[in-house]
Amino acid sequence: MGNNSVFKGDFKEIIISEEELKQRIKELGKEITESYNEDDDIVMLCILRGAIIFMADLSREIDLPVTFDFMDVSSYGASTKSSGVVRIIKDMEENIEGRHLLIVEDIIDTGRTLKHVVDILKTRDPKSIKVVTLLDKPERREQKEIEADFNGFEVPDKFVVGYGLDFAEKYRNLSFIGVLKEKMYN
Template sequence: MGKNNVFTNDIKEVIINEEEIKQRIEELGKEITNIYNDDDDIVMLCILRGAILFMADLAREIDLPVVFDFMDVSSYGASTESSGVVRIIKDMEENIEGRHLLIVEDIIDTGRTLKHVIDMLQTRNPKSIKVVTLLDKPERRVKKEIDADFNGFEIPDEFVVGYGLDFAEKYRNLSFIGVLKEKLYI
């Protein structure tokens, strides 16, 4: 498990290692570069806090000029389940009217929060909205309301941490994606 040995006892298994993450981000960067043109005005919107590592690495793999912005959205209480109420804690600052918006997510679980954010951002008249996610848990979505335009990895319905994803604000700095031992979050 390498650099993060302090957390080794908390991880049931590593499902995506550091090298796999790096390789897939390079591929995503190429895919995204091929979709847009050199003259496109692209705003990369990082959904805080989980997507920050992913966005930093992904942005360096996109061979086009991009503008960064950030949004902090919450739909979780103290538990691991969504409360169903979406709160905008920090809104984005860039005007996206007539611009391409690329929403960068760490994980799409039920998709409800992301759907709410997209619906809200549509009212700001962007030229387009696309979503890139590092992780996708399609079996958690009751309704197929939302799918990513660019998807890093499809994962099973496990509680994962690492590479930006947390439990109680811990484990974000792991260099891999791992399944957290149940005893730690039950």
């Protein structure tokens, strides 16, 4: 577990272990590979910063050529509550017209941020848009039409961190996903 043991006291529970993450990402890679043709032009769009570890591991499990791009979109401050305002901090650089776009998300919560991103990207005329998310919190969904095409894990409405997900930029480097003790963020 390396550096992960130093943070163990910060967690109420670990809900997804490193082994479970590796297994599910392998399965997602296979599902994604089977959903495209080998000659499809696929752009994997990582939504920064939370999805970077997930995208790195997932991309190695996809048995197709892919191009990487990145978009930094913010709807959260340093707290656990969303501001409700979606801002594009860094736009993607690839031209996606006529190409298959695979948006890689860390977590779909209310769906507001993802809906905003998808609406913008649709105007750029991609051949298709699919979404893969590591985590899904369906009970928090406000944008009911937003669903992932590929979903790693459904999680309860708890504040989760690790494996790319953070609280105030900490815990991203953990190899598991856990629920923080309330005293860590209140």
